[in-house]
Amino acid sequence: xxxxxxxxxxxxxxxxxxxxxxxxxxxxxxxxxxxxxxxxxxxxxxxxxxxxxxxxxxxxxxxxxxxxxxxxxxxxxxxxxxxxxxxxxxxxxxxxxxxxxxxxxxxxxxxxxxxxxxxxxxxxxxxxxxxxxxxxxxxxxxxxxxxxxxxxxxxxxxxxxxxxxxxxxxxxxxxxxxxxxxxxxxxxxxxxxxxxxxxxxxxxxxxxxxxxxxxxxxxxxxxxxxxxxxxxxx
Amino acid sequence: xxxxxxxxxxxxxxxxxxxxxxxxxxxxxxxxxxxxxxxxxxxxxxxxxxxxxxxxxxxxxxxxxxxxxxxxxxxxxxxxxxxxxxxxxxxxxxxxxxxxxxxxxxxxxxxxxxxxxxxxxxxxxxxxxxxxxxxxxxxxxxxxxxxxxxxxxxxxxxxxxxxxxxxxxxxxxxxxxxxxxxxxxxxxxxxxxxxxxxxxxxxxxxxxxxxxxxxxxxxxxxxxxxxxxxxxxx
Numbered sequence: 037x038x039x040x041x042x043x044x045x046x047x048x049x050x051x052x053x054x055x056x057x058x059x060x061x062x063x064x065x066x067x068x069x070x071x072x073x074x075x076x077x078x079x080x081x082x083x084x085x086x087x088x089x090x091x092x093x094x095x096x097x098x099x100x101x102x103x104x105x106x107x108x109x110x111x112x113x114x115x116x117x118x119x120x121x122x123x124x125x126x127x128x129x130x131x132x133x134x135x136x137x138x139x140x141x142x143x144x145x146x147x148x149x150x151x152x153x154x155x156x157x158x159x160x161x162x163x164x165x166x167x168x169x170x171x172x173x174x175x176x177x178x179x180x181x182x183x184x185x186x187x188x189x190x191x192x193x194x195x196x197x198x199x200x201x202x203x204x205x206x207x208x209x210x211x212x213x214x215x216x217x218x219x220x221x222x223x224x225x226x227x228x229x230x231x232x233x234x235x236x237x238x239x240x241x242x243x244x245x246x247x248x249x250x251x252x253x254x255x256x257x258x259x260x261x262x263x264x265x266x267x268x269x270x
Numbered sequence: 271x272x273x274x275x276x277x278x279x280x281x282x283x284x285x286x287x288x289x290x291x292x293x294x295x296x297x298x299x300x301x302x303x304x305x306x307x308x309x310x311x312x313x314x315x316x317x318x319x320x321x322x323x324x325x326x327x328x329x330x331x332x333x334x335x336x337x338x339x340x341x342x343x344x345x346x347x348x349x350x351x352x353x354x355x356x357x358x359x360x361x362x363x364x365x366x367x368x369x370x371x372x373x374x375x376x377x378x379x380x381x382x383x384x385x386x387x388x389x390x391x392x393x394x395x396x397x398x399x400x401x402x403x404x405x406x407x408x409x410x411x412x413x414x415x416x417x418x419x420x421x422x423x424x425x426x427x428x429x430x431x432x433x434x435x436x437x438x439x440x441x442x443x444x445x446x447x448x449x450x451x452x453x454x455x456x457x458x459x460x461x462x463x464x465x466x467x468x469x470x471x472x473x474x475x476x477x478x479x480x481x482x483x484x485x486x487x488x489x490x491x492x493x494x495x496x497x498x499x500x501x502x503x504x
Contacts, residue, residue, distance in 0.1 A: 139441035147377030207373035
């Protein structure tokens with residue numbers, strides 16, 4: 037299995053980075069090939085702009101998704117973007133490893149999604165969800181946060197964490213055709229004991245060992261919608 | 271009323287930018303003071319890192335929220351962050367104006383939230399939701415997207431749009447104490463006729479004129495939770 041880990045923590049000695057290191061070690065030891073895109077170390081540029089394109093289909097008016105397709109075909113995408121696309125195409129499993137910022141991804145990682153998951157290759161028109169470009173690949177979200185587990189749930193103060201993660205789990209990963217594994221979530225990590233953190237690392241090791249036995253999350257299927265994406269009557 | 275518009279579109283002639291221009295014109299004409307943070311024009315840096323801090327409480331290990339508080343008190347926050355904080359503190363109404371990217375904010379805007387909405391000033395410990403630092407201010411999200419309105423809803427393919435926006439509407443704006451007005455959403459804008467776009471602009475003008483009559487969105491109240499943020503039994 038070829039694994040791409042996209043990592044988005046600014047502190048290499050953080051617990052979040054320890055989770056990433058755990059995955060690299062364990063997956064490599066199990067014989068898988070592992071690449072890591074450490075966005076902070078790479079000084080990843082997260083801002084989608086005209087600078088991403090070496091030649092413009094429309095030089096006067098920037099339509100970002102149009103230029104993504106045009107420049108991919110022409111081979112004139114910014115090199116940092118092209119390199120990341122190649123890594124995703126190479127991998128069988130994509131792991132996004134990040135601290136939860138405002139119940140979502142830090143901007144540096146959101147910008148990896150904005151710039152790398154291009155129109156045409158990852159999705160297009162009706163080639164979304166189970167018809168998306170990443171069909172056949174799996175995705176895992178591994179995240180840490182300060183909040184405690186009881187703060188999330190149907191009656192809890194912040195609501196359900198999978199619901200908060202829907203733009204990522206459904207709207208980005210499932211949308212592009214990835215089979216989305218249940219996320220691994222390390223709660224309350226800045227505040228728990230070293231022993232508790234050790235246990236979370238051990239649990240993550242188990243999660244990784246058991247990936248093939250995990251039930252993927254369920255998302256909409258294009259078989260249930262018509263050409264206009266209206267629900268088919270049943 | 272003092273209004274800060276934070277704008278995140280890379281194309282000044284886009285319809286999304288036209289909505290921002292409409293708000294500037296209309297609110298100014300009505301006698302309000304308006305400032306605009308045009309993130310692309312400002313070349314806004316969205317990446318939260320050690321470079322944001324002139325002096326470190328902990329030079330060896332970066333705990334971002336800790337350094338936000340420490341540097342704010344010491345006056346050593348990066349000048350771009352300090353300037354934005356001052357604008358938010360000045361305003362009565364914050365408008366976030368952006369194109370929906372992956373059912374959420376473009377990275378440049380997420381990075382404005384990550385770097386500007388600092389621990390201590392905007393929120394802290396139990397000073398969240400209706401006890402947050404931005405109590406007394408209102409927030410409006412104005413966004414455009416390619417998707418059509420029928421693609422959103424309880425039975426629709428992408429689910430409800432307010433649910434997809436929860437990390438922003440509840441988890442960021444309400445979390446910091448803003449009174450969150452119903453978002454203004456321009457559906458399918460790259461594909462509709464010029465006439466239809468003109469109608470959306472007119473509708474936005476109406477939305478802005480009637481802000482004081484809008485029913486704010488309802489979010490959790492700290493009165494309903496205990497010290498550990500568990501729901502109080504009723």
